Amino acid sequence: xxxNLLAIFPELLLLILGVLLLVxxxxxxxxxxxxxxxxxxAGGLFAVIILSLIFARPTGSESAFGGMIxxxxxxxxxxxxxxFAAALTSLFFxxxxxxxxxxxxxxxLIASTIGMSLMASATDLVMLYLAIETxxxxxxxxxxxxxxxxxxxxxxxxxxxxxxxxSATFLYGLSLIYGFSGTTQLEAMGGFFGTFNxxxxxxxxxxxxxxxxxxxxxxxxxxxxxxxxxxxTSVAGFLSTASKAAGFAVLIRLLMIAFPQMAVxxxxxxxxLATISMTLGNLVALAQxxxxxxxxxxxxxxxGYALVGLVANNELGLNSVVYYLIAYMLTNLAAFAIVAAFxxxxxxxxxxxxxxxxxxxxYLGLAMLIAFLSLSGMPPFGGFIAKxxxxxxxxxxGWYWLVFVGIINSIIxxxxxxxxxxxxxxxxMEGEVxxxxxxxxxxxxxxxxxxxxxxxxxxxxxxxxxxGLAEFATKGLL
Amino acid sequence: xxxxxxxIIVFAPLVAAIIMxxxxxxxxxxxxxxxxxxxxxxxxxxxxxxxxxxxxxTMEYQFVEKVDWLPALGISYHVGxxxxxTPLVLLTGIVMFTGVLISWGIDDRPRExxxxxxxxxxxxxxxxxxxxxxxxxxxxxxxxxxxxxLISIWGWKVTREYxxxxxxxxxxxxxxxxxxxxxxxxxxxxxxxGVLTFDMLEIEKAGFSAQFQYIWFLPVFFGFAILGGIFPFxxxxxxxxxxxxxxxxxxxxxxxxxxxxxAALRVGIMLLPEGAKQWAxxxxxxxxxxxxxxxxxxxxxxxxxYVIGFSSVSHMGLVALGFSTLTADGITGASLQMFSxxxxxxxxxxATGMVYDRAHTRQIxxxxxxxxxxxxxxxxxxxxxxxxxxxxxxxxxVAEFPIFMGVWxxxxxxxxxxxxxxxxTAAYILLVVRKVFYGEVPEHFEGHITPISIxxxxxxxxxxxFMVALGTMPFLMVPMVQEGVNNVLRILGxx
Numbered sequence: 001x002x003x004n005l006l007a008i009f010p011e012l013l014l015l016i017l018g019v020l021l022l023v024x025x026x027x028x029x030x031x032x033x034x035x036x037x038x039x040x041x042a043g044g045l046f047a048v049i050i051l052s053l054i055f056a057r058p059t060g061s062e063s064a065f066g067g068m069i070x071x072x073x074x075x076x077x078x079x080x081x082x083x084f085a086a087a088l089t090s091l092f093f094x095x096x097x098x099x100x101x102x103x104x105x106x107x108x109l110i111a112s113t114i115g116m117s118l119m120a121s122a123t124d125l126v127m128l129y130l131a132i133e134t135x136x137x138x139x140x141x142x143x144x145x146x147x148x149x150x151x152x153x154x155x156x157x158x159x160x161x162x163x164x165x166x167s168a169t170f171l172y173g174l175s176l177i178y179g180f181s182g183t184t185q186l187e188a189m190g191g192f193f194g195t196f197n198x199x200x201x202x203x204x205x206x207x208x209x210x211x212x213x214x215x216x217x218x219x220x221x222x223x224x225x226x227x228x229x230x231x232x233t234s235v236a237g238f239l240s241t242a243s244k245a246a247g248f249a250v251l252i253r254l255l256m257i258a259f260p261q262m263a264v265x266x267x268x269x270x271x272x273l274a275t276i277s278m279t280l281g282n283l284v285a286l287a288q289x290x291x292x293x294x295x296x297x298x299x300x301x302x303x304g305y306a307l308v309g310l311v312a313n314n315e316l317g318l319n320s321v322v323y324y325l326i327a328y329m330l331t332n333l334a335a336f337a338i339v340a341a342f343x344x345x346x347x348x349x350x351x352x353x354x355x356x357x358x359x360x361x362x363y364l365g366l367a368m369l370i371a372f373l374s375l376s377g378m379p380p381f382g383g384f385i386a387k388x389x390x391x392x393x394x395x396x397x398g399w400y401w402l403v404f405v406g407i408i409n410s411i412i413x414x415x416x417x418x419x420x421x422x423x424x425x426x427x428x429m430e431g432e433v434x435x436x437x438x439x440x441x442x443x444x445x446x447x448x449x450x451x452x453x454x455x456x457x458x459x460x461x462x463x464x465x466x467x468g469l470a471e472f473a474t475k476g477l478l
Numbered sequence: 479x480x481x482x483x484x485x486i487i488v489f490a491p492l493v494a495a496i497i498m499x500x501x502x503x504x505x506x507x508x509x510x511x512x513x514x515x516x517x518x519x520x521x522x523x524x525x526x527x528x529x530x531x532x533x534x535x536t537m538e539y540q541f542v543e544k545v546d547w548l549p550a551l552g553i554s555y556h557v558g559x560x561x562x563x564t565p566l567v568l569l570t571g572i573v574m575f576t577g578v579l580i581s582w583g584i585d586d587r588p589r590e591x592x593x594x595x596x597x598x599x600x601x602x603x604x605x606x607x608x609x610x611x612x613x614x615x616x617x618x619x620x621x622x623x624x625x626x627x628l629i630s631i632w633g634w635k636v637t638r639e640y641x642x643x644x645x646x647x648x649x650x651x652x653x654x655x656x657x658x659x660x661x662x663x664x665x666x667x668x669x670x671x672g673v674l675t676f677d678m679l680e681i682e683k684a685g686f687s688a689q690f691q692y693i694w695f696l697p698v699f700f701g702f703a704i705l706g707g708i709f710p711f712x713x714x715x716x717x718x719x720x721x722x723x724x725x726x727x728x729x730x731x732x733x734x735x736x737x738x739x740x741a742a743l744r745v746g747i748m749l750l751p752e753g754a755k756q757w758a759x760x761x762x763x764x765x766x767x768x769x770x771x772x773x774x775x776x777x778x779x780x781x782x783x784y785v786i787g788f789s790s791v792s793h794m795g796l797v798a799l800g801f802s803t804l805t806a807d808g809i810t811g812a813s814l815q816m817f818s819x820x821x822x823x824x825x826x827x828x829a830t831g832m833v834y835d836r837a838h839t840r841q842i843x844x845x846x847x848x849x850x851x852x853x854x855x856x857x858x859x860x861x862x863x864x865x866x867x868x869x870x871x872x873x874x875x876v877a878e879f880p881i882f883m884g885v886w887x888x889x890x891x892x893x894x895x896x897x898x899x900x901x902x903t904a905a906y907i908l909l910v911v912r913k914v915f916y917g918e919v920p921e922h923f924e925g926h927i928t929p930i931s932i933x934x935x936x937x938x939x940x941x942x943x944f945m946v947a948l949g950t951m952p953f954l955m956v957p958m959v960q961e962g963v964n965n966v967l968r969i970l971g972x973x
Contacts, residue, residue, distance in 0.1 A: 378619050380620060411650055422630060422639065
């Protein structure tokens with residue numbers, strides 16, 4: 001296969017898969033057979049991962065399509081992550097009544113994944129912008145997918161408005177870059193933007209606004225709680241993991257390739273953003289009584305933790321960010337999946353509805369325990385090693401104050417994550433009727449959740465392969 | 479490769495926890511049998527390790543196993559035991575065994591209870607045998623979080639939520655500060671020697687500058703010592719003891735607090751010896767407060783568990799005091815005290831739990847005459863009281879005497895002041911014995927106090943045997959501990 005073809009091999013397969021789903025859907029007369037769409041989608045996505053691993057693994061870092069995209073480890077690893085997240089999300093879609101038999105839901109999911117894949121590999125401003133829009137537009141639709149639900153419609157619309165605003169800001173930044181440097185290629189502008197230059201700083205800031213929206217950093221986070229709360233829960237799970245990771249991929253590439261000489265500036269800028277994201281995210285999460293909003297603020301805080309690794313701007317730092325995203329992706333997918341299933345049964349996302357959950361379904365409770373302990377950074381779960389790595393990277397570069405902020409925030413985090421577990425494990429339903437109210441979940445859901453929870457433990461106990469993956473992704477970027 | 483006995487000890491409880499979680503919820507008795515089997519298995523293995531080290535006490539680490547974990551960052555799975563950690567491994571085995579026996583009657587979700595308890599036990603074993611700094615933190619956190627669940631779910635209804643959260647936050651706070659110190663050591667070692675490694679035996683030889691050690695000793699030592707209950711961070715501990723269910727109190731006071739003291743020694747003192755010398759006076763001062771203040775507070779408590787909780791604070795102060803003398807006698811005594819106090823306090827909590835389960839109160843003034851109904855509990859509690867007072871012939875004497883010898887070498891006045899605590903200890907513990915076990919039986923208890931089960935008796939007897947054995951035959955443990963302490967002194971002297 002030619003280089004160009006190899007570079008977009010996963011995207012091509014995704015496109016074929018999406019079209020196939022759309023084509024086979026109308027041939028099913030019986031409504032109930034459509035549920036199988038999710039199996040096809042998830043199976044197809046896993047097949048894409050396997051095929052890409054076999055045929056399209058990059059050996060070095062090469063430019064493709066005339067410098068539009070890059071065929072390297074960073075792009076490849078992130079693509080695999082997105083597709084993996086999409087596969088799990090397909091399984092979780094099958095547990096949601098109003099998503100399970102709609103081919104367009106799966107198609108939108110896959111379309112968004114194609115956009116993310118291109119985000120991770122884009123090295124040209126135009127390509128980058130297109131990729132971001134390709135990611136966002138399906139997500140706007142998915143967030144507002146439940147047309148008869150006001151909250152969902154509101155979420156979709158809110159996401160669209162915020163997205164359009166930041167997208168315009170981002171585009172303005174891109175146009176300024178082009179205006180000053182005369183090129184749209186990231187590699188070509190490597191040496192152009194120097195340090196302590198007000199213009200460069202302005203451009204940098206505009207770009208960070210655009211990406212900060214994607215990864216829901218404070219103060220660009222306002223959409224996140226409302227959208228997570230209103231959107232179908234499994235969609236919110238995908239938004240908070242894959243979409244966020246895609247933002248980080250763009251951020252890593254932009255900062256490392258286009259702004260290497262402004263490291264001092266963006267380190268400080270990101271350190272400040274990380275500080276306020278962690279602090280505000282965690283503090284506001286303390287006061288939440290709705291689990292989806294709580295997870296939204298927690299995901300804002302986690303964006304801050306992951307950013308700490310980027311601030312360190314060293315080899316370990318980059319690796320730790322990738323590791324963090326791997327661990328966080330598994331964890332948050334699991335957490336949102338449980339919330340989705342539980343919300344479907346009880347019809348409520350309030351914390352109080354979780355009373356006696358572990359008695360109603362011990363294994364769902366256990367999965368919740370694992371996911372939330374991983375979020376709070378306890379071993380032997382993925383969150384622990386991920387946090388240790390980002391903090392270690394920051395210490396290596398001398399960012400002691402930032403680590404201190406991170407530590408204090410972790411403790412706040414422990415408090416509210418454990419509080420949720422208190423509802424799950426300690427409190428009882430009114431009248432102690434847990435045994436009469438078990439929680440039924442579907443087979444695909446069990447499969448997806450098992451993969452995610454086992455993944456959390458595997459990532460938290462066996463480090464080498466994942467760290468190797470992170471090293472592979474960040475090789476040659478510094 | 480030799481038989482990986484240490485790994486088996488550490489992972490057996492973790493595997494058992496997983497097996498139990500996969501079993502049917504209704505199969506309560508089968509779950510208990512799995513728990514007991516694992517506990518017995520671990521106790522036998524740890525006794526075997528103890529025996530081997532006893533036969534051949536050396537300064538070196540024994541039963542060492544080392545496997546690369548994340549070679550890119552120098553993280554390895556590196557375990558082994560020395561003269562100081564071997565008794566603690568045995569202690570954990572004993573407390574785990576007796577803890578399972580005493581929790582036999584737990585009827586609310588025993589599957590989860592034993593699974594979490596075994597997770598905790600696995601973490602504790604892991605910390606005692608870790609020779610890799612990262613591994614130590616890994617196990618340390620594993621030992622901390624099940625505590626939260628165990629206390630908040632199965633604990634005393636009145637205070638459990640508050641106490642569990644307080645405990646978790648205190649311990650987590652301490653551990654992350656210590657973690658930052660550990661990472662600072664890791665990178666400084668890298669700068670000095672060009673090797674990325676978390677291996678403690680390597681970091682021991684790093685040759686950190688004195689100033690580096692002065693700065694980082696405090697967060698590292700106190701970060702761990704929080705779990706050891708050191709003043710002024712001891713506050714979580716009595717609350718935690720009181721709120722916890724019996725077996726968890728035993729684990730908590732018997733083993734978990736030792737975890738803090740042990741890690742403070744292993745990481746704080748052994749990796750940062752210059753810092754330890756610099757700040758010994760501060761640790762010494764705080765430990766003195768622990769010893770004396772803890773004893774006084776215990777004296778005025780009305781709740782049996784609070785008495786024992788504060789007596790733990792006082793006795794763990796003696797451990798810190800022994801460490802802070804940095805003398806052979808002091809550290810040897812402190813290490814023995816960790817073992818002795820662990821057994822003693824496990825016994826106290828077990829006995830208190832048995833009284834509470836029957837009388838439904840722990841208020842000392844409301845109790846009385848229990849010896850009539852619970853002779854086993856009364857007698858073993860009295861033996862525990864004798865240990866607590868440091869009576870010759872019991873393990874407490876063997877442990878506390880060297881500590882006071884060490885303290886005398888540093889400051890005779892301090893030794894005299896600290897010894898006041900022994901008098902107060904005698905006063906409060908005898909008061910408990912007299913009020914609870916002797917005197918008039920309150921009328922409403924007549925006929926309500928059922929005898930304890932055979933399992934409870936086995937548990938109590940096991941604990942008593944170890945206390946008497948160490949008290950009458952100190953040669954069973956002292957030479958081994960001395961070898962371990964020699965290694966500490968080598969580092970302190972050679973740095």
